[in-house]
Amino acid sequence: xxxxxxxxxxxxxxxxVAAVKGTVLRLAPGTALVDVxxxxxxxxxxxxxxxxxxxxxxxxxxxxxxxxxxxxxxxGRRILAVxxxxxxxxxxxxxxxDPFLDGAEVRSVEREDLFLQGPGQTFHGRDRFAPTAAWxxxxxxxxxLGPVIPDPVRLPASPPLRVPGRISGRVIHVDRYGNLxxxxxxxxxxxxxxRATLGGExxxxxTSRRAGHYAEIPPGEAxxxxxxxxxxxxxxxxxxxxxxxxxxxGAAVEITWNES
Numbered sequence: 001x002x003x004x005x006x007x008x009x010x011x012x013x014x015x016x017v018a019a020v021k022g023t024v025l026r027l028a029p030g031t032a033l034v035d036v037x038x039x040x041x042x043x044x045x046x047x048x049x050x051x052x053x054x055x056x057x058x059x060x061x062x063x064x065x066x067x068x069x070x071x072x073x074x075x076g077r078r079i080l081a082v083x084x085x086x087x088x089x090x091x092x093x094x095x096x097x098d099p100f101l102d103g104a105e106v107r108s109v110e111r112e113d114l115f116l117q118g119p120g121q122t123f124h125g126r127d128r129f130a131p132t133a134a135w136x137x138x139x140x141x142x143x144x145l146g147p148v149i150p151d152p153v154r155l156p157a158s159p160p161l162r163v164p165g166r167i168s169g170r171v172i173h174v175d176r177y178g179n180l181x182x183x184x185x186x187x188x189x190x191x192x193x194x195r196a197t198l199g200g201e202x203x204x205x206x207t208s209r210r211a212g213h214y215a216e217i218p219p220g221e222a223x224x225x226x227x228x229x230x231x232x233x234x235x236x237x238x239x240x241x242x243x244x245x246x247x248x249x250g251a252a253v254e255i256t257w258n259e260s
Contacts, residue, residue, distance in 0.1 A: 002028060002137040005059060007036040007052055007067040008125065009043065019126045020068070023116070027134035034059075036067075043071035045096050046155060047249070050173050053099035054229055056086040066133040067091040074121035079109040079128060080152060081136070081145045088142065090133045092124075095155040110146035111135075160184045167255040169232075171198070174249055178240025179233050182253050186226035194257035196224050196234060198247055205245040207234065214238070224255075 004024060010016035017038050024031055036055045040048045048069040056065055070077075070092040078093035084104035091097050093108070109132050118127040136142065160169035160183050169184035180198070189210075197206040209223035217223045217237035222245070227233035232255070235241055242248070 002031040003034065003060065003063045004028075004031050004133060004137060005034045005036050005055065005063060005065045006038075007040065007048060007055075007065070007069070008038050009040040009048065009069045010038050010125070012038060016123070016125065019123070020066075020130045023126050023130035024066075024134050024137070027131055028137035031134075031137050036065075040069050043069065045069055045071070045094050047173070049096050049098055049155060052089075052096070056089075056100070059087060061087070063087045064133050064136050065089045065091075066129055067096055068125040068129050069096060070094070070124060073124050078149070079124075079132060080149075081107045081109050081132065081142055082152075083142055088136055090129055090136070092129075093153050095153045097152065098155040101152055101154070105142065106149055106152050107142060108146045108149045111144070160188075162188050165257055165259040169253045169255075171247060171249050171251045171253060174242045174247070177235075178242040178244070179227070179235045180241055180245075180247055180251075180253075181227055181229070182232045182234070184232040184253060184255065186230055186232050189224070189232065189255065190257050192257065194224075194255050196232070196253060196255045198234070198245065198251050198253050205247065 021033055037051055052067050065087050080091055080093045082089040082097055082100055082104050084100040089097050114131045114135055116127040167184055167188055169182050171180045172183045173181040195208045197204050207222040209221055211217045211223040211225050214237050222234055222236055222241055225233050225235055
């Protein structure tokens with residue numbers, strides 16, 4: 001079975017998603033399509049990258065992942081085709097595929113004969129990305145799409161830092177429930193008491209509560225829990241912590257404890 005996932009910032013109100021899917025199905029009949037999300041904030045490459053990194057490992061080997069969050073559409077930015085351990089990816093060269101680039105086969109798509117002749121340069125998702133994905137779904141070779149490149153665009157690197165008594169990281173995603181997903185590995189937390197502090201619009205917010213799951217969190221009290229991606233999340237039980245604390249993606253997170 002040919003399997004394609006689709007991730008975009010197109011939303012659900014316009015025809016864009018249907019046009020991309022229709023093009024794929026016309027050029028690669030029988031493809032099974034799975035939507036990752038179409039609610040990425042417009043042009044938000046970092047959110048798209050996070051969602052794709054979170055979802056891709058769940059799919060079977062050989063899945064093609066098409067991600068179109070492309071604020072540079074119509075410009076000279078490259079189209080990438082990437083073969084990585086988590087699958088085969090097609091996306092603009094704007095950092096979206098950053099989590100998959102290490103050790104991967106990274107090619108610039110230069111097969112203009114595959115592209116559709118659209119009336120303008122504003123819908124490469126339909127006219128260029130979809131035909132490229134269909135080529136791969138038909139079993140054609142990645143190598144025939146274009147040359148290997150050594151310099152794909154990367155997202156700005158800001159990995160978490162651990163030193164004795166302190167871990168520094170940031171909120172990398174706020175999910176629809178208001179949980180604050182951080183980039184701090186849950187395995188970094190000390191076995192004993194610790195305190196997580198975040199900065200928000202109304203000043204610093206903090207909690208020393210730890211829990212294994214949401215039901216262990218007392219009402220109205222925030223807690224650190226190990227999330228589904230293996231990182232620390234900060235959450236309320238049945239409430240929106242991001243709204244309550246006025247915290248957005250990118251907020252600094254500091255976890256401290258007494259080493260003595």
